[in-house]
Amino acid sequence: MKAAATDQSYANFYYSSIIKFSANRFFPFVSMAFAGILVANKNFDEFAFFSYITSAFIFPATVVTFMFRAVGNLSLEGGRTRQNIFMSSFFLVVACSFLVAAACYLITITSDREIDSLSKNYKALTFCYVYLIYISIYILTSFFNAYFEAHVKGNSSSIARLMNFCPFMFFSGAAFVLSDKENYSLTIAYLMLGCECLELAYYLYKSSTLKLWQLSFNHSVLRHLFIIGGPNGLGLASQRLAFFMANKKLFLIDKDLVSIFSIAVSITTLLIIPVSAFTQIHSIYVSRNGKPGLSSMVFRYLALSMFIPIAILAVWGIEIGQLFGVTAHMYKADPWLNPSLIFMFCCTSLMMLVSAHIRALGNTIITQIVMNAVVYIGYVGYIFRYADSSMPGSTLLTTYSLCYLLSFLFLGANVHYFQAKQLQPSL
Numbered sequence: 001m002k003a004a005a006t007d008q009s010y011a012n013f014y015y016s017s018i019i020k021f022s023a024n025r026f027f028p029f030v031s032m033a034f035a036g037i038l039v040a041n042k043n044f045d046e047f048a049f050f051s052y053i054t055s056a057f058i059f060p061a062t063v064v065t066f067m068f069r070a071v072g073n074l075s076l077e078g079g080r081t082r083q084n085i086f087m088s089s090f091f092l093v094v095a096c097s098f099l100v101a102a103a104c105y106l107i108t109i110t111s112d113r114e115i116d117s118l119s120k121n122y123k124a125l126t127f128c129y130v131y132l133i134y135i136s137i138y139i140l141t142s143f144f145n146a147y148f149e150a151h152v153k154g155n156s157s158s159i160a161r162l163m164n165f166c167p168f169m170f171f172s173g174a175a176f177v178l179s180d181k182e183n184y185s186l187t188i189a190y191l192m193l194g195c196e197c198l199e200l201a202y203y204l205y206k207s208s209t210l211k212l213w214q215l216s217f218n219h220s221v222l223r224h225l226f227i228i229g230g231p232n233g234l235g236l237a238s239q240r241l242a243f244f245m246a247n248k249k250l251f252l253i254d255k256d257l258v259s260i261f262s263i264a265v266s267i268t269t270l271l272i273i274p275v276s277a278f279t280q281i282h283s284i285y286v287s288r289n290g291k292p293g294l295s296s297m298v299f300r301y302l303a304l305s306m307f308i309p310i311a312i313l314a315v316w317g318i319e320i321g322q323l324f325g326v327t328a329h330m331y332k333a334d335p336w337l338n339p340s341l342i343f344m345f346c347c348t349s350l351m352m353l354v355s356a357h358i359r360a361l362g363n364t365i366i367t368q369i370v371m372n373a374v375v376y377i378g379y380v381g382y383i384f385r386y387a388d389s390s391m392p393g394s395t396l397l398t399t400y401s402l403c404y405l406l407s408f409l410f411l412g413a414n415v416h417y418f419q420a421k422q423l424q425p426s427l
Helices: 002-042 044-073 082-109 112-116 124-151 156-178 184-209 219-253 255-271 273-289 296-324 328-333 337-360 365-386 393-423
Strands: none
Touching: 002 044, 002 124, 002 156, 002 184, 002 255, 002 273, 002 296, 044 082, 044 112, 044 124, 044 184, 044 219, 044 255, 082 124, 082 219, 112 219, 124 156, 124 184, 156 184, 219 255, 219 365, 255 296, 255 337, 255 393, 273 296, 273 337, 296 328, 296 337, 328 337, 337 365, 337 393, 365 393
C-alpha cells in the first residue's frame, strides 16, 4: 500500500509540474539553438568562433548556475522562510557573477591565436566583451528562475522566460534578413544581452512585489548551497573546461569538428528539455520525501520523457542537423553522424537522471569525481592523442557519449548498492 501511495504521489507531482518546468527550459534552450542556427546559416565562418566562445564562457558560469540550482532542493523547514532563502543566496550570486566575468575576460585575452585566425573585419574582441556581459546577467536570471520555479506558486518563472524569448526570436530573425553577413554573430550577442536585461528587470520587479527584499539570512542555506551545489557546480565547470580544452585543440585542427560538436550539443540541449524538466522534478521530489529510489517506475518516466525526442531524431535528425548548418556533404561523408547523435542523447539523459538523484540525496562529490575522471582520461585524452583532420564527427560524438555512459553505469551501480544496503534489516 505504501509503495502504491508513493507511486501515486510521485505521479501527481510529475504531472502538476512538468509543463512549468519544461517551459522554463524550453525558452532559453530554443533561443540559444535559434541563435546558433541563424549564425551558422548567415556566416558559417563566424559560427566556429561563436561556438568556441560560447562553450568557453559557459564553463566558469556553470560553477555558479549549477551551485544555485540547488536552491530548488531547499525545503521550508528548520527556520527557513522564502525571504531568507532568497536573501541568503542573492548577494552571493552577484559576487559570483563578477568572478565569472573576470574568468571570461581571462579566457578572452588568452585566445589571441584563435582571434588572429579570423577575418580582420570581424569584431571578435567586441563580440567577446558583449557576450561576457551577457553571461554575467544570465547568472542572475538563472538564480531567479531556479528560486521562482521551486518556491513561488504560479507561472512567474515561465512569464519571465517568455519575455526574453519573444523579443529575441523576432529581432534576431529580422536581423538575419536585414543585416550584413559580416559581424552577424555580434548582432546576435547584442540582442541576447538586451533580452536578458529585460528578463532580469521583470524578476527584480516581481521579487519586490512578493516582498522578498528583506534583511533575513539563514546560514544553513549557504551551507546547503556550498555542500550540495558547490561540488556539482565545480565538477561541471571542470567538465566544461575539459570540453573547452578539447575545442581549443580541435579549432586549430579542423574548425568543422568544433562546429559539429557544438551543433550536436545544441540539438541535444534543445530536444532534452522534457528529460531535463523530469530530472529536476525527480530531484525536488526526492529531496522533500526521501524516496523513491532509482526504481523501474522512475526509468519508465524517463523513457516517457525520451520517447518523442528520440523519434524526432530518428525520423528528422538529418534535416534538423542541416537546419543547424551541417551540410549534406558532411552527412554523406559520415553516415554515422545521426546515429551517434541519438546515442549521445540517450547517454546524456541517463547521466542527467542519476546525477539529479544523487544531488537530491545530498551527495554530489562522488558524481563529479567520477565524471571528471572519465571525461579527462577518456574524452580529452582521446582528442589530444588521436584527433586529426581526418577524424569523422561521429567518432567525436561517440567518444563523448561513451564517457557519459560509463559514468552512468558506475554511479547507477553505486546508488543501487546503497539502496539495497538501506533495505537490509539491522541485526
